[in-house]
Amino acid sequence: MGKEKEIDLYSSDVSELNFTDESEDTIKKVLDERDYILPLKDDREASLDPLDKDDSMATKEQIEQEIPIRDTDNDNQAENTPDGLEAKIPLDEDDDNKSDEPDLTEDGSDPIADPGEDDPVPDGSVGVEDVPAVEDPVNPDETPAEVAENGDTPDAQAQPGSNDSGPNDQPEKNLRDEPSERGSSDDFVGLDDAEIEEKFLPKKKVESKKAKDIDKLESEPANKTVEKNKDRQLPQVKESRKPAAPKAAKESEASKGFGKLSWASKIINVALMALIAAGFYLYYNPSLVGLTKAEQPVLPAPVEVIEPVTPVAQPVTTPSVASKRDQCIAKLEEAVRLRKELLEKKDEIYELDLYYRNGIAELEDEIYQEIQKSGISSYKEAVNNKRIELNMRTIQRRQAYIKELTKPAYWLKSGSEELFFLVRKGQLDLELTEIAGGIDLNKHVRHISAAIQKYRPSPENLAVDPLQSKVQPLEKIWEQISQKKNTKDKAQIALNPKNEIIETQICSGNLARIAELTSISPAAAGCLSRMSGADLFLNGLTTLSPDAAKQLFKWQGNWICLNGVKDLSPAAAKFLFKWKGSWISLNSLDELPPELAMYLLKWEGQQLELMGLKYNKNEATQKTLKYLALWETTGGKLYVTDEIRKEMERLM
Amino acid sequence: MRKHLSHICAVMIIFFFGFGSAHATVNKSSELKLKMTEISTLQQNLTGKIAQAVEKKDQLEQKSHELEKEVRDQKAQYKIETYQNAILNPRIDYNLKLIQLLLGYITRLNDKIVYFKNGHDMLNFFFQQAQDDLLMIKTLNDLEIDKLIAQINEVLDEYIPETGKPMFDVNDVPLKDTEQIWNEIIKIN
Numbered sequence: 001m002g003k004e005k006e007i008d009l010y011s012s013d014v015s016e017l018n019f020t021d022e023s024e025d026t027i028k029k030v031l032d033e034r035d036y037i038l039p040l041k042d043d044r045e046a047s048l049d050p051l052d053k054d055d056s057m058a059t060k061e062q063i064e065q066e067i068p069i070r071d072t073d074n075d076n077q078a079e080n081t082p083d084g085l086e087a088k089i090p091l092d093e094d095d096d097n098k099s100d101e102p103d104l105t106e107d108g109s110d111p112i113a114d115p116g117e118d119d120p121v122p123d124g125s126v127g128v129e130d131v132p133a134v135e136d137p138v139n140p141d142e143t144p145a146e147v148a149e150n151g152d153t154p155d156a157q158a159q160p161g162s163n164d165s166g167p168n169d170q171p172e173k174n175l176r177d178e179p180s181e182r183g184s185s186d187d188f189v190g191l192d193d194a195e196i197e198e199k200f201l202p203k204k205k206v207e208s209k210k211a212k213d214i215d216k217l218e219s220e221p222a223n224k225t226v227e228k229n230k231d232r233q234l235p236q237v238k239e240s241r242k243p244a245a246p247k248a249a250k251e252s253e254a255s256k257g258f259g260k261l262s263w264a265s266k267i268i269n270v271a272l273m274a275l276i277a278a279g280f281y282l283y284y285n286p287s288l289v290g291l292t293k294a295e296q297p298v299l300p301a302p303v304e305v306i307e308p309v310t311p312v313a314q315p316v317t318t319p320s321v322a323s324k325r326d327q328c329i330a331k332l333e334e335a336v337r338l339r340k341e342l343l344e345k346k347d348e349i350y351e352l353d354l355y356y357r358n359g360i361a362e363l364e365d366e367i368y369q370e371i372q373k374s375g376i377s378s379y380k381e382a383v384n385n386k387r388i389e390l391n392m393r394t395i396q397r398r399q400a401y402i403k404e405l406t407k408p409a410y411w412l413k414s415g416s417e418e419l420f421f422l423v424r425k426g427q428l429d430l431e432l433t434e435i436a437g438g439i440d441l442n443k444h445v446r447h448i449s450a451a452i453q454k455y456r457p458s459p460e461n462l463a464v465d466p467l468q469s470k471v472q473p474l475e476k477i478w479e480q481i482s483q484k485k486n487t488k489d490k491a492q493i494a495l496n497p498k499n500e501i502i503e504t505q506i507c508s509g510n511l512a513r514i515a516e517l518t519s520i521s522p523a524a525a526g527c528l529s530r531m532s533g534a535d536l537f538l539n540g541l542t543t544l545s546p547d548a549a550k551q552l553f554k555w556q557g558n559w560i561c562l563n564g565v566k567d568l569s570p571a572a573a574k575f576l577f578k579w580k581g582s583w584i585s586l587n588s589l590d591e592l593p594p595e596l597a598m599y600l601l602k603w604e605g606q607q608l609e610l611m612g613l614k615y616n617k618n619e620a621t622q623k624t625l626k627y628l629a630l631w632e633t634t635g636g637k638l639y640v641t642d643e644i645r646k647e648m649e650r651l652m
Numbered sequence: 653m654r655k656h657l658s659h660i661c662a663v664m665i666i667f668f669f670g671f672g673s674a675h676a677t678v679n680k681s682s683e684l685k686l687k688m689t690e691i692s693t694l695q696q697n698l699t700g701k702i703a704q705a706v707e708k709k710d711q712l713e714q715k716s717h718e719l720e721k722e723v724r725d726q727k728a729q730y731k732i733e734t735y736q737n738a739i740l741n742p743r744i745d746y747n748l749k750l751i752q753l754l755l756g757y758i759t760r761l762n763d764k765i766v767y768f769k770n771g772h773d774m775l776n777f778f779f780q781q782a783q784d785d786l787l788m789i790k791t792l793n794d795l796e797i798d799k800l801i802a803q804i805n806e807v808l809d810e811y812i813p814e815t816g817k818p819m820f821d822v823n824d825v826p827l828k829d830t831e832q833i834w835n836e837i838i839k840i841n
Contacts, residue, residue, distance in 0.1 A: 413742070414742055417742035417743055417746060418742065418746070420743075420746070421742075421746035421749070424746075424750055425750060425753070428712075428715070428750070428753070428754070428757075429822065431711070432708070432822065434704075434708075435704060435705065435708055435761075435818060435819040435820075436757070436760075436818050436819060436821065436822050437817070437818030437820070437821045437822070438818075438821035438822045438823040438824065439822050616729075617725050617728050617729040618729045619729070
């Protein structure tokens with residue numbers, strides 16, 4: 001604004017055109033402007049309001065006191081008067097400037113010496129060093145208050161003829177009030193000049209000599225014009241120097257100017273506040289000006305947008321491609337589950353079969369004992385014995401059950417095998433879908449579905465009817481029992497001579513020949529069970545009857561060796577694995593049927609030796625190995641061959 | 653004036669043919685380079701396909717061996733000696749069918765591997781020829797390459813579609829007789 005005003009000012013006067021083309025000091029411009037502005041303004045104001053004449057005169061007085069130093073310099077430069085030379089020197093040299101200070105303080109009110117004054121430069125040297133402070137008076141952005149502090153009047157920024165005298169008058173008031181309070185306006189004028197000189201000096205130092213010459217030459221016309229104005233204002237200044245200027249008029253003018261300034265400043269302040277408020281509002285609502293920055297803090301919005309999209313995309317994209325494969329995989333998994341179910345059912349049937357067979361073996365033993373007790377030798381006698389007859393009928397029924405169980409067992413096996421085949425085939429084709437064509441996964445699904453439907457275990461599919469099955473006649477059962485009895489009797493008779501002697505010795509307390517026993521009677525076993533000691537070696541025994549086993553395993557020892565036993569009946573095994581000892585050696589057993597191994601799970605002992613056990617690739621052996629492995633998991637230690645051990649590890 | 657015109661025409665003709673010749677040389681070189689790039693790309697695809705087929709074939713052979721072992725175990729467990737008895741055992745019967753299928757797949761994969769390897773070798777041959785011709789063109793500024801381009805295109809047209817197709821059709825595999833398979837299995841035992 002200040003520059004624009006300056007341009008307008010220069011353009012209005014032909015004599016000032018030369019200044020616009022020059023890069024002269026802006027402070028000098030300000031001083032020049034004041035030379036032109038104030039007289040014009042004062043002239044117009046004087047013509048309009050006679051009451052303000054004195055005040056304007058007072059202002060002129062101040063300005064003349066400020067400006068004449070400069071003007072005098074210019075005039076002196078132009079006229080080469082001795083006074084002019086004296087006035088010019090202080091602007092260029094600090095020493096001279098200091099020499100002027102006494103002139104300013106001659107009135108006895110030196111503001112520089114007073115630390116309580118507004119002048120921040122108590123010392124002239126400090127003012128010289130403060131170069132930015134010198135440039136402030138010409139800074140268009142500087143506030144009026146700053147300008148006032150710098151001791152410069154804002155008149156230089158005012159356009160000639162402008163009615164807005166507020167900014168111009170406020171500093172004047174400040175300038176006028178302080179001296180008036182001290183009772184001398186001349187003191188104020190002197191202070192203002194000193195400040196100007198102090199602040200202008202550094203700038204002058206910076207200027208080159210050539211620039212000074214150019215300024216001098218170019219300022220001549222302007223100085224001439226100023227001189228004319230000064231000549232016109234001279235009487236007024238002389239009058240204003242008189243202390244007759246009414247103080248009340250000054251204050252009214254000052255308050256008037258201040259009122260105008262406050263009104264304008266209010267408008268500016270309100271406008272600035274409104275601008276700031278609008279800025280804040282737009283910052284937080286940028287959508288009003290088409291921006292979307294304000295939506296960033298609203299984070300849930302994109303989440304809400306994404307969430308509904310993904311569920312929609314999933315059902316649309318995936319099913320067409322993955323459905324066949326997934327459906328096939330799901331069907332395969334269903335088939336695997338069903339096969340597992342079938343195998344579990346098959347195991348249950350096997351265990352039931354085993355239970356019946358063990359029961360038959362026990363019943364046969366009971367019949368055998370009854371025969372020996374009653375001396376029965378023919379079928380008719382046996383049938384007449386109610387106990388033998390009922391046992392034989394139980395055997396007959398159980399045999400029928402066992403026979404009937406083969407049907408669901410076979411059905412379950414067929415189902416599991418077919419399902420296994422279909423699953424393997426389906427998996428194979430699934431693996432080849434990447435590289436092979438013509439794979440119909442639907443066909444697999446159909447086949448597996450049919451197999452699942454067919455082999456779903458149901459009471460109908462697993463139904464048995466033992467009553468309808470062809471039962472074995474009781475007479476045939478009697479014959480089988482008789483054959484077994486004769487076999488056992490022959491074996492006992494063959495060993496009797498030696499074993500009887502040893503058994504007699506055992507019961508009499510002589511245990512020297514117990515290792516020679518090949519068979520043992522229940523009575524002798526009872527005698528042995530009462531012996532003391534931790535170990536019992538009966539490695540000569542090849543067979544062990546259930547009754548003998550029942551008596552023998554009442555022995556309270558730690559280790560029993562039965563390494564000669566090659567065949568063990570389930571009944572004997574049942575008593576064996578109820579023994580309270582901790583170590584059993586059965587190293588001659590080359591086969592341990594699952595029905596025997598089942599009893600092992602109930603044994604609370606710690607070590608079992610089965611080094612003679614042989615591995616056969618059959619289902620029974622697999623089951624036995626599973627039982628053995630299971631027993632080992634309960635904390636027992638099993639001694640078997642490496643081959644058996646590997647198979648057990650493979651199974652587990 | 654007339655003489656001047658004739659000179660201009662002669663210069664233009666020379667320039668035209670000279671430029672045309674140079675342009676043709678550049679075209680042939682770039683065409684050969686393009687074909688070499690296509691050959692390289694197809695060779696990479698074929699190599700990938702061969703590797704995939706070999707990997708899958710190994711997997712199928714492993715499965716086949718496992719099934720054969722299972723058949724032998726069943727034979728030993730149930731003391732099966734003849735094929736007629738063997739097919740009465742569901743596990744042996746199903747395993748023989750699976751082995752039959754696997755052998756068919758393996759046969760087709762082997763065929764495809766050989767086919768892809770042949771293509772790869774042929775492409776390699778044409779690539780080398782293209783390289784040689786390219787050097788010849790650079791040296792002599794010209795060489796007949798239409799025949800080579802046609803041969804390359806023929807191979808490319810044959811093998812590029814094959815890389816996008818399935819390697820074989822599961823419905824079109826040779827099925828070996830299960831009795832023959834059984835006999836081969838028990839021979840090993």
